[in-house]
Amino acid sequence: MEAIEEVQKLLPSLSRGEKAQLLKWVVQDLGDDFPGIDSSPDVCGGDPCIVRTRIPVWLLVSFRSLGASDRDLLESYPTLRAEDLSNAWAYARIHSVEINSRIQANQQD
Secondary structure (H helix, E strand, C coil): CHHHHHHHHHHHHCCHHHHHHHHHHHHHHHCCCCCCEECCCCCHHHCCEECCCCCEHHHHHHHHHCCCCHHHHHHHCCCCCHHHHHHHHHHHHHCHHHHHHHHHHHHHC
């Protein structure tokens, strides 16, 4: 517990960029776990989806690239929450190559 207390004391003195870097390291250390995003071979062909739904992350990213706002997406998908979109965008940032590949694959179908 001593280390976490040290981090807590140092946190206010860090710049926003340093905090972002720290967060990036924590996410990398956690591995491929993203809250609110799940992948199962039996759901949407194993594509990473928003939990509680069958909405793939790549689909949301695709709509966003076409100009859909978060508000548009929340209105179009009533089961989504703002938190789900935040989780999707975070996942997409870290897995951009995978997401872009899935978008391209689905455009060819």
